[in-house]
Structures are given as structure tokens and as C-alpha cells.
Amino acid sequence: MLYLVGLGLSDETDITVKGLEVVKKAARVYLEAYTSILLVSKEILEAYYGREVILADREMVESNSDEILKESQDVDVAFLVVGDPFGATTHTDLVLRARELKIPVSTVPNASIMSGIGACGLQLYNFGQTISMVFFTDNWRPDSFYNRIKENRTIGLHTLVLVDIKVKEQSLENMARGRLIYEPPRYMTVGQCAAQMVEVEETRREGAYTKDSLAIGAARVGGKTEKFVCGTLEELCDADELLGPPLHSLVLLGRRSHDLERDFIREFALDKEKFDRIWAAEYGKQQ
């Protein structure tokens, strides 16, 4: 059996009791460690589980998945995924391959950022499609996210923006020379995300949002040091210090918001007077 086990969002104790039982009994345990991270290291997980955990990088999962699935017709293999196995990162390919090999698959769900973000006080019912924000480079500044936000905003919905993480990156030079030397991991911040959003709006100017649109910056959702900050996109460009270490996410508000949502998030507002003014003008509009 292949078990896809969600680890939740924060630390080693966010695994479910059911998931922990699977981990303790499995023949091999893999940790998917390239699309998201827990706030604790692999070593802490290993100590907590009392056993070895094999890091599964993108190359292994995408090109060498038979290695992971090996013998799992006969023994149990646990594949650990930060968040939920079918949340922000889905492992559809791995499941399809298991099906081809007639390997039964079982899922142990857990919190995903896509539901955990509800802790900011915005109602999950009112979220539209989710978008991903990648690190812009000098010559790659993809703006297709803007269309998606525009669609959500047109019908008044919130947009969850998941921000880029880069692990096991090689510099161009090391890649060219075939040296397996990796750069330190990079995690996009709310400030970087908000700045890229403002930049794209300034280029596109289609009014999907403005620098004065309200958004929530979220850090370490589900963890003990979880932090939410509410402000305009412009204000959030400078809120990284307040938010603290990764992981970050951002929610751009839709206008079809409820007064209860306002009451909840106002607590997080950087500038409550400004928040009240903008809210009264643009938000809380039911259709």
C-alpha cells in the first residue's frame, strides 16, 4: 500500500494520530521536501518518529517515482507531504503511476494552507481560485496571475496567493559545470509578493486591484507564532519585519465581504483608520 500522509502546516506534532501510526509501521518513509516545508527540520521529524526519513526531491518524485513505489504491492510505503497530500501541491502523477502498477493507495488528510488560511478570519466560502506567485527575474516576470485575480475580483471573491519557495537551486555556473552545489533556500515574503503585484498592476492598468486594495499578509499559518497583518498592498510591501520568518502567504480581499469578516480582520490592520475608510468605500458589498 502507498500511503499519502499529510503533515499539516507547522511542526512534528501536527501529524494526525492515524498518520503517525502509518509512519511508525511503514517499511519506508519518504518526505516530499521541495514544494513546501514544515517549520522544523527533517532531523526533528526523524527523532519524533524514531526512524529514518528519506528526502524525496523533485527529481525523485517526478522522474524516478518507481523507486518510491518499489515493492509497495507487498509492503507499506509512506509518502509524507507538508500540508495535505491533495492540497496546494498535488501528487496526482504518483497516484496515477501507482494505479498503473496496481498498488493500492490510501490518503491520510491534514490541514492545508488552502483551508488553514481561514484562520485569518476571511470565510473560505468567499474565496475564488488560488494563484501562485513566482520570484520575478530580470527577464521572466510572468503576469498571468493578474487575469485570475481579475476574474475573482470581478465577482467579488477573495484570492489566496501562494508564494514561491526555492530549494535545492543550482547557480547557473554550478549547473553548467555539473557541480551538485546548491544555493541556500529562498522563501518569498509577503512584501516581495505585494511589490510584484503592484508592479504588474502598474503595467497592466486594468483595475483588477490597486496599490490601495486591502490584503492580508499571513506568516506561519497554523504554528504557535502564526501572524496576520492587514493593510493595503502598498502597506504590505513593508510589513515583512512585522510578519517575521517564513512561510508567508497573502490574501487579496474581494469586495463581497461580510461584516463579520471585517470585525475579525480589523484587529490585524496596520492602520485602523485607513482600514475603516477603505472598507466603507469598497468592501462589504453583497451581491
Place this chain on the structure above:
Amino acid sequence: MLYLVGLGLSDETDITVKGLEVVKKAARVYLEAYTSILLVSKEILEAYYGREVILADREMVESNSDEILKESQDVDVAFLVVGDPFGATTHTDLVLRARELKIPVSTVPNASIMSGIGACGLQLYNFGQTISMVFFTDNWRPDSFYNRIKENRTIGLHTLVLVDIKVKEQSLENMARGRLIYEPPRYMTVGQCAAQMVEVEETRREGAYTKDSLAIGAARVGGKTEKFVCGTLEELCDADELLGPPLHSLVLLGRRSHDLERDFIREFALDKEKFDRIWAAEYGKQQ
């Protein structure tokens, strides 16, 4: 401290290790038991936790929340919620009241149907707003959900439809006579939900969807007997036997679907030839 603890979707072992520690140490433990249910009884939870669990009905949570919050400035109180505390059912009111009373609040996230539904193989990124379907009565057949689906479908997105549950209902007669006698709980099925959707489309005729639109019926998501069935809304009207006992949910597909989604859900199709024909004509359209 008030702890909001998610229980996940299925049985007593879906609680996280962190959540279980909170439950074991808290002074009082409440279980919110009117918006969703686990697939196991309160007695099984009590045996598993080794302690008493107090059922919190709607009246207690909405009108008498100070009872729940009593003394929680000084002692820990655990409020257990099926799924995630900020998932399909949010307890914003309770948190706002705790804030007023200067009671610190901590959340222990868990799987919600709003992320767990990803196990059907449709990508959570491609979901629009979520809707709720209530039991129609002779003179109450609310169709505002139709507008929401239309918005989602217009931009090609999937729609998660959460279906009604009725617990602790009184008959009109018992209510009139003030008798605290309750009807047996009722859980809407995928078949009932699909039939109501078809009925409303036949009245509205705005083409938000048709009886031939593809949808997925889901039962007991996250549980050992989890079951998915894919078919047209018309087909799903008669798929309850195949899906089995509650809880059910339904996903109406959006046209902006990915081939990987097709490959995954085709396995669940009631009629694969028909599925292929409809998919080729209407789905898999990227914008």
C-alpha cells in the same frame, strides 16, 4: 486559553497529536455537533480521549457562548470542531466574543472538506467559491446557489457543493407544544443534491449548467470507505446506493480542467464512454 481544535473528517484517530494533547489537558472539552459530524459517535471520542466531552448544540454556541468561555482566562478550554475550526463552518462569533473578554485563542488546524475534497483528483487551485445546498421544502426552494455556480462556471472553475445536514430538528407539532423531542438526523445525499440542482436549472434555464454537466459525488471523504463517483448530474441523481452512507458532497466541474484531472477522475466514471464524449466536447479548455 480557548483552543479551537479541528478533528478532521473521519474518525477519532484523525485528530492531530497536538490536538490530542490539548484535549487531554484541558479543563473542559466541548464538541460542536450541529454543523457536521464525524463518522464515529461521541462515546467513541470519550473512550479515546479518556474523559467527558460536552455536546455543544447551536443554541449553546450561538446564544450561550459565555458558558463555553467561562473561566477560560484562567484555565484551558477545548472546543472541538469536525474538520477545521475555520473551514466549512467557522466560529468567528465565538472568537470575537473571546477577544472581547480578553481570552487568548489558539487554533489547532486539521483537514477540512474544503481541502480534503482534493482527494477526488480535481485541483484545488481550480475551485471557485463554495456553495451550500439546503433541503428544499414545499414552500422554500432557495435558488441563490445558482448565481454562484454561474459565476464559477463562467470563468471555468469547479464548484464544491456542501450538502445540508439536519440534527436536533423538532417537528412543527413538537415545537408548537414546546416538547423537546427531536427528529432523527437527516443527511442530504448526492442524489438529492443533484436532483435539486437539475430542478433549479430547469426553472432558471440560464445555462449555468445542464443535466449533462459532469460532476463528482463524494462520500465519507478522508475515511477508510471514501468513495467517489463521476457522472452527469442526471446520472448522479441515482448514484446514492453506490456512494453509500453519509456524509456526501458534490463537485460540479468547470470547463477549465487539466488533462491530469481527467486521467484521475475517469477511474470514477459511471459510464466511461459517455464521460470521454462529454469531456472532449466541453472540458479541458484552458483559457
